[in-house]
Amino acid sequence: MADIRKGAVTLKGNPVDLTGKALKSGDTAPDFKLQDNGLGEVTLASSAGKTRIIATIPSLDTSVCHAETKSFNDAIKNLSNTVCLVVSMDLPFGQKRWCGAEGVENVVTLSAHRCTKFGEDYGVLISGGPLDRCLARAVFVINPEGKITHTEYVSEIATHPNYESVIAAAKA
Numbered sequence: 001m002a003d004i005r006k007g008a009v010t011l012k013g014n015p016v017d018l019t020g021k022a023l024k025s026g027d028t029a030p031d032f033k034l035q036d037n038g039l040g041e042v043t044l045a046s047s048a049g050k051t052r053i054i055a056t057i058p059s060l061d062t063s064v065c066h067a068e069t070k071s072f073n074d075a076i077k078n079l080s081n082t083v084c085l086v087v088s089m090d091l092p093f094g095q096k097r098w099c100g101a102e103g104v105e106n107v108v109t110l111s112a113h114r115c116t117k118f119g120e121d122y123g124v125l126i127s128g129g130p131l132d133r134c135l136a137r138a139v140f141v142i143n144p145e146g147k148i149t150h151t152e153y154v155s156e157i158a159t160h161p162n163y164e165s166v167i168a169a170a171k172a
Contacts, residue, residue: 004127009136011129011157018136019116020123023151029054029142030121034087034110037096042085042110044146051170052142053084055161056124056135060090060098060109064137064158069107071160075167076106081144082170089113089134123153137161141169 005022007015023029029052031044044052055072057065069086076084084107088095095109112118112135119125124136139161141150150169154161 005123009153009155009157011131013156014129016129016131016136016157017127018123018153019125019127020120022123022153023140023148025148025151027148029140029146029148030118032112032118032121034112034118035092035114037092037099037109037111039092042108044142047083047085048146049081049144051079051082051144052140053082053166053170054122054140054142055084055086056119056122056138057086057088058126058131058134058137058157059088060086060095064160066102068137068160069104069109070102071163073104073106075163079167079170083108085110087112087118087135089119131157139166141166 005018008018009016034042036042072084086107087110092111116125119135124138126134137154137157139152143149152161
């Protein structure tokens, strides 16, 4: 099992433990194998040559995650050669239903429900508490060569990431 970062983030003021090491700018983005909402397999290499925004969220069925995903859906329309991947532990069927009901077509929702490796590798897997095995809110920008150029582990899960800094990093 990977290292546990104690109290790295909070949920409504209460410390949450995250499994895995925090990633930082300059790191090579860990590869992954996740499931899209059509049950297809997606890896980091699936979007090679593009800038990737990877947003991890606890669940599409929460108000902040809902708003965040819709915000990235709107923002990604104006970014060339960029893809936004929103990753949660939600089942692909639920992700597909949610995207259809909300008219979300510009981001790709991915499910990490099969195993915890993605959450551990990106340092966002919640260990214990009411959100055990969910993913913490974080955003990573990865350049076309696979290097991380921006990271944000949102310190309070119930708040939004800094959208402006994410979009600026994706444009750089």
